[in-house]
Amino acid sequence: MRLDILQQYETQTKCLVALDSIIFGFDGEELKLLLVKRGIENEQNTWSLMGGWVQPEESLEEASSRILYELTTLSDIYLEQLYTFGAPQRDPVERTVSVAYFALINVDDYDNKISKSYEAQWFSMQELPPLLFDHGMMVERAIQHLRYKASQHPIGFELLPEKFTIPQLQKLYEAIFGTELDKRNFSRKLLSTNLLIKLDEKQRGYSKKGAYFYKIDEEKYQKQFNNFLNFLPGNAS
Amino acid sequence: MRLDILQQYETQTKCLVALDSIIFGFDGEELKLLLVKRGIENEQNTWSLMGGWVQPEESLEEASSRILYELTTLSDIYLEQLYTFGAPQRDPVERTVSVAYFALINVDDYDNKISKSYEAQWFSMQELPPLLFDHGMMVERAIQHLRYKASQHPIGFELLPEKFTIPQLQKLYEAIFGTELDKRNFSRKLLSTNLLIKLDEKQRGYSKKGAYFYKIDEEKYQKQFNNFLNFLPGNAS
DNA sequence: CCAAAAGTGTTATGTCTACACCCATGT
DNA sequence: ACATGGGTGTAGACATAACACTTTTGG
Numbered sequence: 334m335r336l337d338i339l340q341q342y343e344t345q346t347k348c349l350v351a352l353d354s355i356i357f358g359f360d361g362e363e364l365k366l367l368l369v370k371r372g373i374e375n376e377q378n379t380w381s382l383m384g385g386w387v388q389p390e391e392s393l394e395e396a397s398s399r400i401l402y403e404l405t406t407l408s409d410i411y412l413e414q415l416y417t418f419g420a421p422q423r424d425p426v427e428r429t430v431s432v433a434y435f436a437l438i439n440v441d442d443y444d445n446k447i448s449k450s451y452e453a454q455w456f457s458m459q460e461l462p463p464l465l466f467d468h469g470m471m472v473e474r475a476i477q478h479l480r481y482k483a484s485q486h487p488i489g490f491e492l493l494p495e496k497f498t499i500p501q502l503q504k505l506y507e508a509i510f511g512t513e514l515d516k517r518n519f520s521r522k523l524l525s526t527n528l529l530i531k532l533d534e535k536q537r538g539y540s541k542k543g544a545y546f547y548k549i550d551e552e553k554y555q556k557q558f559n560n561f562l563n564f565l566p567g568n569a570s
Numbered sequence: 571m572r573l574d575i576l577q578q579y580e581t582q583t584k585c586l587v588a589l590d591s592i593i594f595g596f597d598g599e600e601l602k603l604l605l606v607k608r609g610i611e612n613e614q615n616t617w618s619l620m621g622g623w624v625q626p627e628e629s630l631e632e633a634s635s636r637i638l639y640e641l642t643t644l645s646d647i648y649l650e651q652l653y654t655f656g657a658p659q660r661d662p663v664e665r666t667v668s669v670a671y672f673a674l675i676n677v678d679d680y681d682n683k684i685s686k687s688y689e690a691q692w693f694s695m696q697e698l699p700p701l702l703f704d705h706g707m708m709v710e711r712a713i714q715h716l717r718y719k720a721s722q723h724p725i726g727f728e729l730l731p732e733k734f735t736i737p738q739l740q741k742l743y744e745a746i747f748g749t750e751l752d753k754r755n756f757s758r759k760l761l762s763t764n765l766l767i768k769l770d771e772k773q774r775g776y777s778k779k780g781a782y783f784y785k786i787d788e789e790k791y792q793k794q795f796n797n798f799l800n801f802l803p804g805n806a807s
Numbered sequence: 808c809c810a811a812a813a814g815t816g817t818t819a820t821g822t823c824t825a826c827a828c829c830c831a832t833g834t
Numbered sequence: 835a836c837a838t839g840g841g842t843g844t845a846g847a848c849a850t851a852a853c854a855c856t857t858t859t860g861g
Contacts, residue, residue, distance in 0.1 A: 347584035393656035419630035542858040778832040
């Protein structure tokens with residue numbers, strides 16, 4: 334029996350194992366996706382998700398943060414495994430199983446630090462270019478998952494700067510769900526979680542009156558990572 | 571650029587890609603897990619999830635149904651990708667990335683047809699033996715996911731025979747959530763979905779009065795695979 | 808002073824929860 | 835006739851959804 338099993342290991346064909354990151358950002362108005370240009374075979378200059386290979390001594394999580402760091406020089410990013418894609422012909426060069434991770438970053442944190450070695454660009458979710466391989470499916474699944482997560486967990490904050498206003502947050506949720514929300518209901522629901530701390534400072538320049546900044550109550554946020562809100566808008570029948 | 575990329579493919583280390591199935595069943599009283607005995611190195615006679623290797627020409631989904639079929643001779647089983655486990659040392663023999671799928675089957679469908687080549691056995695979720703590798707983590711994640719799914723989607727039916735009674739269904743949900751539910755609220759909520767069709771036939775033998783059988787309205791069930799119930803019990807604060 | 812966005816309360820509606828009694832039948 | 839599980843209704847609490855006016859201030 335023991336030998337049988339060890340022989341089994343030897344006779345199996347191995348696959349390349351890749352990672353691809355669906356990187357969402359928010360610029361205050363629109364939900365964005367970060368893509369890189371990748372030339373490969375006759376798909377030269379196709380836009381693609383940021384990806385890489387898993388290294389012998391690293392876990393999948395480690396690999397995906399490393400790859401994200403290589404592109405953005407950001408660490409401590411919200412990163413979650415999404416789904417694994419392994420259709421035999423998904424990569425025409427060679428069979429590759431790809432584990433997709435989805436990441437949320439604040440566009441402002443990123444913008445300056447962008448590594449020059451990648452041709453990377455933010456795209457509006459409404460105007461995505463054609464994507465490499467099955468990356469379109471990955472993005473589709475990621476947006477679904479983002480909607481679910483945002484409705485159940487206070488995950489939306491990950492996409493905003495440390496200090497943010499309620500109207501900014503509302504715009505973010507409107508962008509994620511592709512719908513309009515009532516600002517009175519929105520702010521009441523949100524504040525009722527007691528996860529937001531109101532600051533004395535107001536946002537200047539955007540509106541005349543100015544909106545108060547809030548920050549997150551990190552402590553409660555960590556503890557209370559369940560039982561959040563039902564943010565599904567009124568017209569979700 | 572093109573050559574660079576192709577070279578990259580060649581220089582990457584490949585991994586074994588395995589599949590493991592978390593197979594849930596329900597016997598009318600308890601939620602069960604189907605495990606197989608697997609002797610390997612000094613872990614001989616350890617219980618393990620049913621697993622296998624992905625073959626060169628098959629997708630991950632195909633591989634997991636094939637493996638499930640090999641064990642149960644059942645096809646058309648509810649099967650969903652759960653998570654991919656890839657810690658470098660998770661399999662001491664050789665680095666293996668394992669894609670975990672979770673499956674729901676009706677214990678009655680299975681029992682007779684069980685393939686003799688595997689030493690397989692149903693275990694109560696309360697009395698699981700120690701499991702191989704990181705299979706315990708897989709099971710933990712699977713039960714969490716089952717709870718989520720069962721609360722959001724009419725997925726519980728997959729674990730029951732074609733004809734079932736409301737009390738059976740309630741027992742199933744109680745087993746999944748590890749809690750007691752109010753039968754009046756339960757049946758009202760459930761029937762309000764209009765996904766159940768009441769049959770003329772009554773269950774005999776279990777109770778004196780007998781409970782009516784229901785079956786699922788397949789058509790609606792397929793269409794309405796969203797916006798199901800909030801089944802979280804009253805004490806879920 | 809006016810335009811533009813911020814901020815705030817109330818009411819009606821629907822949903823959820825808790826709870827208790829009668830029904831059908833096999834023994 | 836009685837024990838066992840099946841089946842049903844209601845009232846109070848709570849959450850949601852719809853809705854409009856006042857405030858602030860830069861230009």
